[in-house]
Amino acid sequence: MNTVLERPQTAASTLEDFARQHLDALVTYAIHLTGTPEEAVEYVTAGMFYARHFPPASLQRDGRAILYRAVTRAARQHQHFPPQRKGVARLFGKRPPLISLGSSAADANRINTAKRALLATEFSRRSALLLRDLAKLSYREIGVALECSPEAASRLVAAARREFGSIYRDISI
C-alpha cells in the first residue's frame, strides 16, 4: 500500500510568505511575458498551485527564483488555472476573469513600442530578459527559473537583448 502523507504545514506557510512577498513582481512578470492580464493571473495561479509541490528545502535554497520557475513553466506550457475548456465548448460561454487586478494591470497591458518588441521576441529570450531587467534576478536565479545553467542564462539574456534591440529599432520610427 502506498501511503502519501500530508505535506507539512510549514511548507505552506513558507510558500505563502514567499508568494505574498513576490506576488506583485510575479504578476508584473507574467503580464509582460504573456501580454494579457487575464492569462497572467491564470498562469500565476497555476504556478502557485504547482509550487505547492516544491519541497521546503528548495524554497529555502532558491527563494523567489522557484516561484518564477513555476510561473514560467505554467506560461510556457499554457497551463491555465482553472483549466480552460477543451474542444468546441471553449467557443461557447467565455468565462469572466476570476480575479481582477485593477487599473494597474490595464496600464501594464497598454501597448507601446517596447512591449510590441518584447512580445515579438522568442519566449525563452523574453522570459530571460524580463527576469533580468524587470525582476532583477541574478544569472543563477535565472538559471533556476528557466531550468538551465547560469552560463546558459547569461547567453539567453545577451541574445534576448540583441533580438529585442533589433526589433525595437526596426519598428520604432
Added chain:
Amino acid sequence: MKCSLLTLSCALDGELSKERQAELESHLVTCERCRTGMRYLREETERISQLVKVTVPAGTATALLERAKVIASVQPASEGAVIPPKDGPTETDRRLVEPGPDPFNLMGIGSQPIEIPEPDLTSPARPEGSPAEAIPPTDAAPAVSDLELFRRVPELDLPPTPSPSAPDLAMGPLPETPGALPQDWLIAVSGTPQGTRSDTPEMATGTSGAPPQVRDGAEPAAGAVPGNDLRQGPAEESGQTPVFMPLPAAFPDDADESGPPSERMSADGAPAPDPAAFPPGESNEIPGDGWADSGPEQSTPDRVEMMQVALEESAILDSDATDSHVPPSQPAEARASIPPPPSILKAQETGWRPNADLNLGLDDITAAKPHLDALASSADPDSPPKGASFTAAGPRPTPSHFTPVRPAAAAAAGTADRAAPPPSRRASEPRRRGQESREGKPPLARGTATPRSWTKTATIAIAALAVFLIGWTLTHHATTTPTPSTHVTSPAGSKPTPVTSPKAPPSTAPAITLSGTQSFGSSGSGYQVQNARYGLHQNGTQLWVVFQLGSGSGPPHVTTGFDGGQTLYVEMQGVAAGTAVAQPPSGELVTSVQPGQVPGFSGAVYVLRLSRAAQVSGYLLPGSPTGAAGERVVLQLQ
C-alpha cells in the same frame, strides 16, 4: 580581448569578475563598436525596466492564493467570495471568484438537501470486531449519485409502497428492531457500504470490481458475484448472508460470474439459468445492436435507463429459460409457488396505478418479476403477434414484462382477453435478437448509452453549431471593414470590392467611392495633426508614413481607402487637420500628401498621391519619439 556581446551583457549585469571587468574597460577605450553596443544594451535594459509595474491588491492576492490552494480558503467558494480591493475600488475589482464545480450540478441532480436515515451503528447486526469508531463518520452517507440512481429506478411501472420517512430516497424507515433491516434499505445503503465509502466514480457506479462487503463477518456466498447484487436473491428467502455491494451501473457479463450455475440465484431466489446452456452468441450479449460499451462515464439518467433495460433483459433471459430453445433451469411451477411480496398482492387487490412513484427495493422488484410476468401474460391482451405492425395512432406496444396490471373492473371486462394464451417466445424473440425494439427503438447492450440520449446530444450539438455558424456569418458579413489590426494588408493586385465610405452622408457632391478600406483605432478625440514623417524600412521596400498627432483621449478611428489605384485617402475621426504637413522626399512611392475633404466627414482627411499602385497597412502607436503624449498613425506602403 575579442569583441563579444556576451561579455558586454555580462559586464552590464555586473556578473564579470574584476579581472575581466578591468580588461573590458580598457578594451572599451579603444573599441568604438563595443562602446556602441554597450550603449544599446543600456538603452534596452532601461526600456525593459521602465515597463509598468503591477500592484496586486491585498484582497486579490488572498483570493489568488486561496484559489491556488496555497492558503486555506476562509470563505466558502460556493458563497461567492467578493474580492475586496485595497485601494481604488472599481467595479471590475468586485467580480466574484467563481465557485468550484458543484458535483451535484455536474451530475444534474441539484443541490437540494437530502435526508439520509442514519443507520444504527451500535446494532448487534453489525459484525463483531468492527466497532463504530473504526468507521469514518464523515463519509458514512451514501453518495448522492447512488441515491439518485436508486430513487429513479422505480420509474418502472410497479405499484407504490408507502414510505413515511425519507420520501425522496425511496428508502423505507429504519426498523425498530436492529438486525431486521428492510431489503430496500439494505440495497440503498449498499451503494456506499459503511466504512468502505469511496468517492471514486468506480465505487459510485459499481464498476470497480471491488469485493462486496459482507456483514456478520461471513464469507461471500458462492453465488455472490461482485457488482451483481441484482441477481442476488433476498437474504431472508435464500437463507444466505446479506451481501452489500455497490449498486452496479449495468449487469456484468455472465461470463464474469463464478461458481457453479446451481449455486447462483436468480431474482426470485431460484437457481439462475445456466449461461453455458445458451448457444454461442446468444448469451446475455445482444448481437447486432451496434452500440459500443461506453464504460462508466454515463450520466445518471443513462444509467437508470440502462438498469431498466437490464431488468428487461433479465426478464427476457428468464422467459427464455422456459422456452424450448433453451433448457429451463427452473420449472415454472417452482417459480409460481413462491409467494409474491405484499406489495404485489396489494396491487392485485387494489388495481394498478401506472406511472406512480414506487418505493420498493430492488429485491422487491426482482422478486416480484416472475409474478409480474405471470400477471402480464394473463392480462395483456395487446400482445402483438409476430410480424404485427403498429400504427402511430394505435397504442404503442408495451413490454410484456412491465405491462401494468389493469384494475379489477377492467380485468373483469376483459375476460376473453384473459383467456388468450400468454405471449409466446416467438413474439418476444425479435426483441431479444435486436430486430425489434423496446418502444420502437433498438435494444441496447449493457453499459451503453441510449440512442435517445445520443440523438439528443447530436441534435443539440448540430443546433449549437448551426447557431454559431449563423452568428459568425452575420457578424463577419455585417461589417464592411476588416477587424482593426496592425498588419492587415489589402491586396492591391486583386480587384477589391468597391465600398462607399461609411462616413460619407448623402450630399450634393459626388460621393467618393473608396476601395480596399481599412479601419483601426476606436473613438478617440481631441487630436490634431502636427506633422508627417517618412522613412524607408525593410531594406527600402517599405515606405512608412507617420502622422504625428497631438495629445488627445483614446485612440482615434482611422480609415484608409483607395480612390482609384494611386490615390490613398486617410480619414482620421476626432482629429483636426493640421495646416500643412511635410512633403515626402522626391522619388519615393508617395509623391504628395495634401489635406483633402470628404463630404460630410468631420475629421481630418489627407490625400496621398502614389507613384504606383501599392499595398497599405496601418496601425496606431501611442506617444511620440520625444516622449511627449500623443498618437502616431503609421501607414506602411509597399
